[in-house]
Amino acid sequence: xxxxxxxxxxxxxxxxxxxxxxxxxxxxxxxxxxxxxxxxxxxxxxxxxxxxxxxxxxxxxxxxxxxxxxxxxxxxxxxxxxxxxxxxxxxxxxxxxxxxxxxxxxxxxxxxxxxxxxxxxxxxxxxxxxxxxxxxxxxxxxxxxxxxxxxxxxxxxxxxxxxxxxxxxxxxxxxxxxxxxxxxxxxxxxxxxxxxxxxxxxxxxxxxxxxxxxxxxxxxxxxxxxxxxxxxxxxxxxxxxxxxxxxxxxxxxxxxxxxxxxxxxxxxxxxxxxxxxxxxxxxxxxxxxxxxxxxxxxxxxxxxxxxxxxxxxxxxxxxxxxxxxxxxxxxxxxxxxxxxxxxxxxxxxxxxxxxxxxxxxx
Amino acid sequence: xxxxxxxxxxxxxxxxxxxxxxxxxxxxxxxxxxxxxxxxxxxxxxxxxxxxxxxxxxxxxxxxxxxxxxxxxxxxxxxxxxxxxxxxxxxxxxxxxxxxxxxxxxxxxxxxxxxxxxxxxxxxxxxxxxxxxxxxxxxxxxxxxxxxxxxxxxxxxxxxxxxxxxxxxxxxxxxxxxxxxxxxxxxxxxxxxxxxxxxxxxxxxxxxxxxxxxxxxxxxxxxxxxxxxxxxxxxxxxxxxxxxxxxxxxxxxxxxxxxxxxxxxxxxxxxxxxxxxxxxxxxxxxxxxxxxxxxxxxxxxxxxxxxxxxxxxxxxxxxxxxxxxxxxxxxxxxxxxxxxxxxxxxxxxxxxxxxx
Numbered sequence: 039x040x041x042x043x044x045x046x047x048x049x050x051x052x053x054x055x056x057x058x059x060x061x062x063x064x065x066x067x068x069x070x071x072x073x074x075x076x077x078x079x080x081x082x083x084x085x086x087x088x089x090x091x092x093x094x095x096x097x098x099x100x101x102x103x104x105x106x107x108x109x110x111x112x113x114x115x116x117x118x119x120x121x122x123x124x125x126x127x128x129x130x131x132x133x134x135x136x137x138x139x140x141x142x143x144x145x146x147x148x149x150x151x152x153x154x155x156x157x158x159x160x161x162x163x164x165x166x167x168x169x170x171x172x173x174x175x176x177x178x179x180x181x182x183x184x185x186x187x188x189x190x191x192x193x194x195x196x197x198x199x200x201x202x203x204x205x206x207x208x209x210x211x212x213x214x215x216x217x218x219x220x221x222x223x224x225x226x227x228x229x230x231x232x233x234x235x236x237x238x239x240x241x242x243x244x245x246x247x248x249x250x251x252x253x254x255x256x257x258x259x260x261x262x263x264x265x266x267x268x269x270x271x272x273x274x275x276x277x278x279x280x281x282x283x284x285x286x287x288x289x290x291x292x293x294x295x296x297x298x299x300x301x302x303x304x305x306x307x308x309x310x311x312x313x314x315x316x317x318x319x320x321x322x323x324x325x326x327x328x329x330x331x332x333x334x335x336x337x338x339x340x341x342x343x344x345x346x347x348x349x350x351x352x353x354x355x356x357x358x359x360x361x362x363x364x365x366x367x368x369x370x371x372x373x374x375x376x377x378x379x380x381x382x383x384x385x386x387x388x389x390x391x392x393x394x395x396x397x398x399x400x
Numbered sequence: 401x402x403x404x405x406x407x408x409x410x411x412x413x414x415x416x417x418x419x420x421x422x423x424x425x426x427x428x429x430x431x432x433x434x435x436x437x438x439x440x441x442x443x444x445x446x447x448x449x450x451x452x453x454x455x456x457x458x459x460x461x462x463x464x465x466x467x468x469x470x471x472x473x474x475x476x477x478x479x480x481x482x483x484x485x486x487x488x489x490x491x492x493x494x495x496x497x498x499x500x501x502x503x504x505x506x507x508x509x510x511x512x513x514x515x516x517x518x519x520x521x522x523x524x525x526x527x528x529x530x531x532x533x534x535x536x537x538x539x540x541x542x543x544x545x546x547x548x549x550x551x552x553x554x555x556x557x558x559x560x561x562x563x564x565x566x567x568x569x570x571x572x573x574x575x576x577x578x579x580x581x582x583x584x585x586x587x588x589x590x591x592x593x594x595x596x597x598x599x600x601x602x603x604x605x606x607x608x609x610x611x612x613x614x615x616x617x618x619x620x621x622x623x624x625x626x627x628x629x630x631x632x633x634x635x636x637x638x639x640x641x642x643x644x645x646x647x648x649x650x651x652x653x654x655x656x657x658x659x660x661x662x663x664x665x666x667x668x669x670x671x672x673x674x675x676x677x678x679x680x681x682x683x684x685x686x687x688x689x690x691x692x693x694x695x696x697x698x699x700x701x702x703x704x705x706x707x708x709x710x711x712x713x714x715x716x717x718x719x720x721x722x723x724x725x726x727x728x729x730x731x732x733x734x735x736x737x738x739x740x741x742x743x744x745x746x747x748x749x750x751x752x753x754x755x756x
Binding site: 042046048051052080081082083084086087154155158260386394395396 | 606607608681738741743745
């Protein structure tokens with residue numbers, strides 16, 4: 039495959055790895071923000087090849103993992119109602135709520151459908167005018183434009199039976215939260231390439247300056263990852279702390295301004311509760327008042343949600359980079375992808391699932 | 401006085417329902433008989449079937465009378481949609497069971513087929529499925545010798561479910577089983593992986609993009625017989641169906657208590673399958689195949705087995721993909737192109753496309 043194989047070229051990757059080995063004078067702690075990066079690092083075994091020189095810490099960038107338990111419970115409650123078709127990205131179906139997940143709603147006769155795009159959910163709404171169609175609009179800045187676009191399309195087509203249950207989160211406030219923690223050990227960051235494709239990287243300039251931490255915008259192929267790590271190591275060795283872009287084929291300083299305009303048209307910033315981490319101020323988006331008619335939380339008045347997390351799960355510590363999955367007593371024993379206690383064991387982007395799948399310590 | 405004109409006795413005849421399956425077709429009465437005679441027997445007409453008994457009385461091959469083993473396998477087939485690029489439920493129902501019997505090294509001889517039909521199914525659809533079964537059985541050289549049909553109410557089945565049972569004969573000298581892999585053995589695959597799973601997903605029209613990927617569904621018995629002729633000491637034969645190659649190799653590693661080490665670069669995958677998987681966030685190693693076999697052979701017979709596959713219709717892309725090692729036991733390891741090693745686990749549950 040063109041434009042993919044080049045970035046999996048073994049000799050090029052080995053060349054950059056050698057440069058990292060030669061440059062690093064101590065074992066630096068680097069956090070990759072995005073769960074997609076965690077997955078790729080483990081899939082290609084890069085963590086193993088780097089372990090003498092770099093400690094990789096996995097960040098909170100898994101949209102499924104950080105969606106609050108309260109919203110998962112609300113999704114389950116809405117999806118269980120008759121005359122509702124609940125549409126979701128596939129990963130969300132197995133995320134455990136307090137009592138049930140969306141898979142068990144489906145097994146009990148609820149209409150839960152996996153869609154590849156929220157625009158499919160708009161189409162389903164159009165085809166089923168006698169049903170309420172709800173889309174679970176989760177994700178980081180990456181999914182925000184298309185999730186917002188679905189609402190714009192529904193309005194343009196006068197589709198009244200469509201609504202979205204919004205759980206949009208943003209990376210920069212989470213980085214502030216991680217760096218502001220006294221126990222933070224992270225010395226450098228790989229910023230999430232796809233988030234920056236949408237948003238650009240101007241938002242990260244003040245973070246690098248305030249916390250004196252190097253940030254390198256990094257892609258997802260193995261060559262991208264080692265290049266991002268190498269640039270980060272170079273900065274750490276030189277004592278510099280600026281934002282650099284190692285993903286120039288996709289990311290610019292300003293990002294995709296058309297996509298940002300769509301986000302700003304539909305959403306406004308709000309506080310968000312991150313599962314396992316807690317409430318981070320101004321860390322997400324909600325529908326702005328002009329679009330409130332499409333808000334599933336307003337359309338379906340779901341109250342009395344009593345959330346109950348598994349007492350064993352340490353997903354919060356893992357998402358903040360304070361613990362590794364294998365340090366959890368439940369990892370691989372009572373908590374597995376078939377029977378997950380927390381969301382980090384569910385998603386293909388979750389750190390626990392990546393460790394389990396690629397068997398780091400089994 | 402005008403008398404009403406009588407047109408003869410006006411007792412309306414029941415409709416014959418020649419074009420659509422109705423519940424009456426499963427009644428066991430006249431309608432069932434008619435469906436069997438008019439539709440099923442057009443395609444399935446082996447002499448044991450035509451005897452119209454509740455059983456089939458079968459002859460064993462002469463060589464089997466005194467020696468060898470009888471091999472039996474059964475499999476229920478459900479697939480949505482019924483037709484997909486490269487195949488359909490009929491071909492799948494024949495090949496699936498023919499292949500399962502063949503994985504013992506046996507020559508598959510006879511099949512039985514049970515049909516569960518959903519009320520409302522068009523007879524034209526049933527015709528197409530039966531025609532496909534006839535062709536696949538002919539290609540595999542097996543006879544369909546017994547059958548049964550039931551009809552369920554609309555909504556209780558997805559068009560057609562087909563359950564097939566296969567009987568085959570294996571000569572006594574083979575000891576082929578999932579538990580027979582030995583350290584030092586070579587692992588071969590008969591061709592490129594992941595095509596069936598992607599073709600079915602595409603046929604569901606849910607992908608949002610089009611591919612030209614065809615299902616690989618095929619009977620492998622002839623290929624396997626040529627492998628065994630070339631490599632009579634073959635240790636394991638297994639078809640990587642649901643769960644894909646990674647899951648099948650894990651089963652073998654567990655049953656044999658060995659480690660299987662794969663070379664990532666040696667595993668054949670069509671570029672179109674790779675591209676579809678990239679977009680969906682799937683790994684081809686976990687995607688279903690219906691016309692591939694994993695062969696584990698002693699090193700001295702590996703080359704002969706590989707050549708035998710490559711000379712067969714369904715094995716032209718056969719490749720050597722790995723080796724069996726002593727330890728770590730019950731593990732499948734994948735050596736990546738950049739020289740790292742990772743563990744390949746079994747498929748946990750349903751494959752789900754990723755978010756972004």
